[in-house]
Structures are given as C-alpha cells and as structure tokens.
Amino acid sequence: MNEFSDDIIFIHRSSDDTDKEFHATVGHIEDILIEDKFLELHNDFMEKHWQEFEESEENKFIYTDIFKEYQATIEKYIEEELGKKVKDFNMLAFEEELKKRPNELDSGIFDLLSTFTDFIQFKMKFLDYKAMKEGNTIDFSNDFCVSKYVLIGDK
Amino acid sequence: MKQKEKEIRILMLGLDNAGKTTILKKFNGEDINTISPTLGFNIKTLEHRGFKLNMWDVGGQKSLRSYWRNYFECTDGLIWVVDSADKRRLKDCKAELHILLQEERLSGATLLVFANKRDLPGACNIEELRDILDLDEIKSHHWHIIWCSAVTGENLLQGIDWLISDIATRIFTLD
Numbered sequence: 001m002n003e004f005s006d007d008i009i010f011i012h013r014s015s016d017d018t019d020k021e022f023h024a025t026v027g028h029i030e031d032i033l034i035e036d037k038f039l040e041l042h043n044d045f046m047e048k049h050w051q052e053f054e055e056s057e058e059n060k061f062i063y064t065d066i067f068k069e070y071q072a073t074i075e076k077y078i079e080e081e082l083g084k085k086v087k088d089f090n091m092l093a094f095e096e097e098l099k100k101r102p103n104e105l106d107s108g109i110f111d112l113l114s115t116f117t118d119f120i121q122f123k124m125k126f127l128d129y130k131a132m133k134e135g136n137t138i139d140f141s142n143d144f145c146v147s148k149y150v151l152i153g154d155k
Numbered sequence: 156m157k158q159k160e161k162e163i164r165i166l167m168l169g170l171d172n173a174g175k176t177t178i179l180k181k182f183n184g185e186d187i188n189t190i191s192p193t194l195g196f197n198i199k200t201l202e203h204r205g206f207k208l209n210m211w212d213v214g215g216q217k218s219l220r221s222y223w224r225n226y227f228e229c230t231d232g233l234i235w236v237v238d239s240a241d242k243r244r245l246k247d248c249k250a251e252l253h254i255l256l257q258e259e260r261l262s263g264a265t266l267l268v269f270a271n272k273r274d275l276p277g278a279c280n281i282e283e284l285r286d287i288l289d290l291d292e293i294k295s296h297h298w299h300i301i302w303c304s305a306v307t308g309e310n311l312l313q314g315i316d317w318l319i320s321d322i323a324t325r326i327f328t329l330d
C-alpha cells in the first residue's frame with residue numbers, strides 16, 4: 001500500500017472521453033488554485049467577510065448576499081480561467097459530472113467546488129475560517145491545500 | 156453504479172408566528188421548546204423516502220418578507236404555513252399567499268398549505284380555510300391543504316409525503 005491507496009480504491013480507469021475530459025479539467029483546476037492571483041483573490045474575499053459570520057444555527061440574510069458575491073467572484077474566476085484552457089467549458093456540466101464522482105477527487109478540491117453550489121458547505125467554510133482567525137483552532141487543514149490528484153493510469 | 160441522489164428543494168413561508176420553524180425542527184426530530192422568531196433563515200437537509208430534501212425556512216415578519224424573493228430560485232415545493240387559530244390575520248395571510256403565487260420563479264412549484272396549530276381551541280377547519288384563503292382560485296399550481304400540529308407532530312409526515320409524491324411524479328418520471 002502506498003500513500004495514494006485511498007485514491008486507488010475509488011478511481012475507475014478512464015475509459016471514455018467524458019472521463020478524460022473530466023480528469024483534464026481537474027488538472028487545470030489544480031493549477032489555477034495554486035496560482036498567486038487566485039490565492040490573493042480568495043484570501044481577500046475571506047478577509048473581507050469572515051466577521052459577518054456567527055456560530056449560530058440560524059443564518060443571517062447577509063450570508064446570501066455574500067454567497068452570491070462568492071459565486072460571482074471566486075467561482076467565476078475559476079470558470080473564466082478554465083474557459084481559457086478548456087474548449088467550450090461549461091461549469092454547470094462539470095459540477096454535475098463532479099456530483100457523480102464524489103470519491104474521485106482530492107478532497108480539498110471537492111470541498112472547494114462544493115462550496116459554490118451548496119450553501120451549507122459555504123457557511124461551514126466561513127465558520128472554519130473564523131475559528132482559525134480567532135485562534136480557536138490549531139488545525140490548519142482547512143486552509144487552502146491542494147495535493148496532486150493521481151490517476152492509476154498515469155503511473 | 157450508484158444512482159444520483161434525488162434532491163428536492165422546499166421553501167417554507169407564511170406569516171410570522173405561523174409555526175414554520177417549529178414544523179422544520181419537529182420534522183427533524185429536534186427540541187421545539189426554545190424557538191424564537193426567525194430573523195434570517197434556516198436550512199435543514201433531510202433524507203426522506205430516498206429523497207434528499209433541502210428545506211428552507213425564512214422569517215415571516217412583515218419587515219422580512221421582501222427578502223423572501225432571494226430564496227425562490229429552483230424551488231420544487233412551496234409550503235405555506237398558516238396559523239389556523241389566528242383568525243384576525245387570515246386576510247393578510249391570503250393576500251401574501253396570492254402575491255407569492257404570481258411569482259414567475261415559483262411557477263413550477265407544487266403548493267402545500269399546512270393549516271397548523273390544529274391543537275388550539277378555535278382553530279379554523281380545512282373547509283373554512285379553503286374558503287377564506289380562496290384556494291379554489293388557484294389554477295396555476297398543483298396544491299393541497301392539510302391540517303397539522305407542529306407541537307404534536309400530527310399530519311406533518313402526511314403533508315410532506317403528499318408534496319414529495321406530487322413533485323416526484325412531475326420531475327422524476329423520466330428516471
């Protein structure tokens with residue numbers, strides 16, 4: 001067994017075009033996420049809004065505005081960058097494809113992508129960030145971290 | 156291959172104090188004794204009959220109703236909660252409901268009216284409410300009214316089950 005054993009259990013061999021396209025797109029996303037420009041944009045966004053968030057179960061209306069802004073900036077940025085790299089890229093179609101393969105991705109990427117469509121994931125991301133900012137945690141694993149996605153066929 | 160999970164988005168609205176949050180919590184098996192008026196919104200995701208229900212409950216105070224529209228998008232089912240013992244405000248309740256039903260973004264939603272607080276003495280019955288709320292005028296949506304009590308939990312499941320089966324036959328028939 002090696003460090004990638006978790007991946008190996010779930011990954012199917014890429015046999016058809018959809019698979020190949022999907023994996024190529026994921027590779028591009030990984031590249032985008034580690035670029036300084038993205039990290040800065042992302043960091044600015046989190047810094048601007050985290051203080052609005054509270055640990056309570058009920059949600060404030062302003063969360064919805066922030067969620068929309070998040071989609072309009074962070075998600076849009078990734079979508080545009082992908083558009084430059086992938087011909088006829090369609091974010092919605094990709095997210096649909098992603099939902100069918102929850103176990104195929106590095107969980108960092110999957111978690112990030114799910115924050116674009118799932119409000120609860122989005123809120124949790126901010127609460128985690130808040131906890132980190134307030135020093136309530138020494139666990140930085142929720143910080144942006146992308147490890148390389150590995151495909152059996154590639155090795 | 157695992158079948159894609161069937162997701163249903165349900166929006167729960169109604170005047171303040173109707174019992175929306177209590178219904179949501181009761182349905183989810185949570186304590187209902189410490190609920191205060193909702194100033195924002197609540198979301199619960201429940202698994203029920205093989206469906207994943209995303210239930211949205213938005214505060215109903217007059218000053219908050221202008222925010223409702225931010226939650227219309229992609230709604231499969233609308234639950235309109237009525238305090239059937241609050242006869243004084245039923246006119247207001249009817250007006251708000253009929254305004255909602257004109258919303259373009261809710262045009263594809265199934266409507267369930269919960270006549271809540273049936274356990275209170277003096278609560279209107281279904282026939283009275285159907286009349287006062289002008290439900291028979293509704294031609295634009297599939298609708299159904301059922302009495303319930305969020306406190307005792309009576310009929311909550313029956314209502315939700317009707318809603319789900321109506322939605323399911325509309326949107327999942329191709330599967």
Ligand SMILES: Nc1nc2c(ncn2[C@@H]2O[C@H](COP(=O)(O)OP(=O)(O)OP(=O)(O)O)[C@@H](O)[C@H]2O)c(=O)[nH]1
Binds near residue numbers: 177191192
């Ligand atoms: N007797 C009785 N009381 C109920 C019932 N459902 C809710 N209540 C009470 O009605 C009050 C209002 O309930 P909520 O659930 O907060 O009402 P809401 O519709 O969420 O109100 P807003 O958040 O202001 O929009 C609470 O005190 C509940 O305990 C019921 O079926 N029977």
Ligand SMILES: [Mg+2]
Binds near residue numbers: 176191193212214215
């Ligand atoms: Mg409430």
